[in-house]
Amino acid sequence: MQVLDCDILVVGSGLAGLVAALRLGRKSRVILATKRAPDESNTAYAQGGIACVMDPEDSLEEHVRDTLGAGVGLCRETVVRAILAEGAARVRELEQLGVRFERRTGRAEEYDLGQEGGHSRRRVLHAGDMTGREIIRVLVDQAERHPNIEIRPDLMAIDLVTTGWLKQPGPNRCLGAYLLDRSNGEVLAVRADHTVLATGGAGKVYLYTSNPDIATGDGLAMAWRAGLPILNLEFVQFHPTCLYHPEAKSFLISEAVRGEGGVLVNAAGESFMEKYDARGSLAPRDIVARAIDNEMKTRGDRCVYLDITHRSTRFLRHRFPNIFTTCLKFDIHMARMPIPVVPAAHYFCGGVEAGVDGHTRLPGLYACGEVACTGLHGANRLASNSLLEALVTSHVTAEAILDQPASGRAPRCEIPAWQSGAAVPSDEGIVVEHNWNEVRTAMWDYVGIVRTDRRLERAMRRIRNLRREIRQYYLDTLITPDILELRNIADVAELVVRSAQQRRESRGLHYTLDYPETDLSRPAAETRLQDPPGGAVSERLD
Numbered sequence: 001m002q003v004l005d006c007d008i009l010v011v012g013s014g015l016a017g018l019v020a021a022l023r024l025g026r027k028s029r030v031i032l033a034t035k036r037a038p039d040e041s042n043t044a045y046a047q048g049g050i051a052c053v054m055d056p057e058d059s060l061e062e063h064v065r066d067t068l069g070a071g072v073g074l075c076r077e078t079v080v081r082a083i084l085a086e087g088a089a090r091v092r093e094l095e096q097l098g099v100r101f102e103r104r105t106g107r108a109e110e111y112d113l114g115q116e117g118g119h120s121r122r123r124v125l126h127a128g129d130m131t132g133r134e135i136i137r138v139l140v141d142q143a144e145r146h147p148n149i150e151i152r153p154d155l156m157a158i159d160l161v162t163t164g165w166l167k168q169p170g171p172n173r174c175l176g177a178y179l180l181d182r183s184n185g186e187v188l189a190v191r192a193d194h195t196v197l198a199t200g201g202a203g204k205v206y207l208y209t210s211n212p213d214i215a216t217g218d219g220l221a222m223a224w225r226a227g228l229p230i231l232n233l234e235f236v237q238f239h240p241t242c243l244y245h246p247e248a249k250s251f252l253i254s255e256a257v258r259g260e261g262g263v264l265v266n267a268a269g270e271s272f273m274e275k276y277d278a279r280g281s282l283a284p285r286d287i288v289a290r291a292i293d294n295e296m297k298t299r300g301d302r303c304v305y306l307d308i309t310h311r312s313t314r315f316l317r318h319r320f321p322n323i324f325t326t327c328l329k330f331d332i333h334m335a336r337m338p339i340p341v342v343p344a345a346h347y348f349c350g351g352v353e354a355g356v357d358g359h360t361r362l363p364g365l366y367a368c369g370e371v372a373c374t375g376l377h378g379a380n381r382l383a384s385n386s387l388l389e390a391l392v393t394s395h396v397t398a399e400a401i402l403d404q405p406a407s408g409r410a411p412r413c414e415i416p417a418w419q420s421g422a423a424v425p426s427d428e429g430i431v432v433e434h435n436w437n438e439v440r441t442a443m444w445d446y447v448g449i450v451r452t453d454r455r456l457e458r459a460m461r462r463i464r465n466l467r468r469e470i471r472q473y474y475l476d477t478l479i480t481p482d483i484l485e486l487r488n489i490a491d492v493a494e495l496v497v498r499s500a501q502q503r504r505e506s507r508g509l510h511y512t513l514d515y516p517e518t519d520l521s522r523p524a525a526e527t528r529l530q531d532p533p534g535g536a537v538s539e540r541l542d
């Protein structure tokens with residue numbers, strides 16, 4: 001088995017992974033492993049933008065207040081302040097690297113700031129409706145030309161390697177990871193002093209999601225299997241408005257469309273959000289998604305509609321070029337007819353417990369971006385705060401790693417060759433396909449926008465059975481990317497259900513008919529899951 005050595009292993013090539021790699025590359029040798037092409041990440045699909053105080057009329061206090069308000073008592077305020085305060089400096093660095101955010105026509109010194117739900121004012125920097133693409137374009141280009149960064153596409157992390165698993169004396173520590181090379185099916189190991197998980201989210205755990213196919217919770221599942229605490233996983237954000245069309249794959253219709261005056265209407269053409277919240281169509285996402293769910297269920301409709309027909313074709317084409325052309329591809333002219341929309345899984349507010357500086361409970365392992373739970377989002381993420389979090393925390397993480405004394409380096413350990421045992425090539429692809437659909441359907445049907453104890457129990461029974469079957473299949477067959485992703489979504493699915501079962505109240509994104517009120521009788525508490533290390537690596541090595 002090939003073993004690659006480097007100072008830092010970064011897993012994931014979204015905003016968090018790329019910023020961390022670029023910063024670390026100044027002084028260290030970095031391997032950046034990404035399971036597909038370097039420009040394929042959740043970030044690349046981000047439409048809305050980066051929430052940041054750039055307008056002289058705006059203030060940090062107002063941004064903090066909006067973030068805490070959306071988070072319903074579960075944000076860590078010191079974390080909120082630390083991340084939001086760093087935003088402007090990090091955004092300026094992105095601009096220096098070449099990222100172009102939209103400026104106001106005729107007033108180049110002023111940003112054209114977007115409005116999104118839960119923000120008390122316009123605060124979202126954007127590049128049309130393809131903000132993520134613009135950021136990734138610049139960062140990938142920088143990373144590809146960097147002498148200290150080796151980008152390894154098609155390299156999918158399987159599991160972390162720790163001294164604990166290798167039965168080394170002393171405190172447990174991360175040593176790197178086993179990875180599967182998709183191009184030739186071989187397993188290799190990367191041995192690193194520090195490993196940064198920047199693997200993004202897990203939208204694919206649900207049948208309908210705004211996320212691309214890569215979002216299978218790989219980092220979350222690996223960290224959990226390595227025994228790390230996972231926080232707040234019940235808080236899954238459903239984006240209220242994804243395009244309802246059989247071939248559109250839940251394409252996102254940015255909240256910025258509502259920010260520019262788009263109004264949600266039902267099939268009868270009635271604006272309904274006012275019944276649910278005084279802020280109407282721009283209420284925070286949890287409220288809007290639940291209202292849409294209720295409207296669809298009570299009326300028996302398959303979707304609701306987003307009406308922005310009062311805006312001109314010219315305006316819409318310029319402000320939302322990607323949304324405009326995508327809708328047109330499906331014969332929807334958004335200046336002339338309302339857009340059919342439904343909610344879909346969008347963002348995991350919980351994740352691997354991590355500090356603003358990325359540190360986790362496992363020395364040598366850091367987490368930043370969506371895979372991490374720093375405490376910024378609490379029970380519901382404020383729109384466009386996620387790119388900001390990824391940008392700031394990856395920078396701070398890199399600085400913290402570079403500040404480590406030499407004694408913080410990993411001990412020199414032999415990494416044993418990957419054991420395939422008696423595994424044979426997968427000849428039952430149908431098992432993977434079937435279980436993939438079953439996990440995601442169970443999550444959509446029973447662990448969605450509105451939950452109940454019985455629905456969660458049903459989901460748990462099914463997912464536990466599926467996980468047993470998947471584990472056996474994983475051990476019996478030679479691993480493939482599909483098997484690894486299936487195993488990861490099944491692990492994450494169970495963690496979401498377990499977290500949801502622990503929360504006996506409704507708060508933010510977690511809404512259950514059995515406990516419809518928010519429990520105000522005690523201080524709000526985070527949900528914490530931690531299990532002894534287990535799973536793949538140890539099973540393969542023992």
Ligand code: SIN
Nearest residue numbers: 047048254255383384
């Ligand atoms: C959107 O453009 O509506 C998504 C922005 C976000 O998820 O923060």
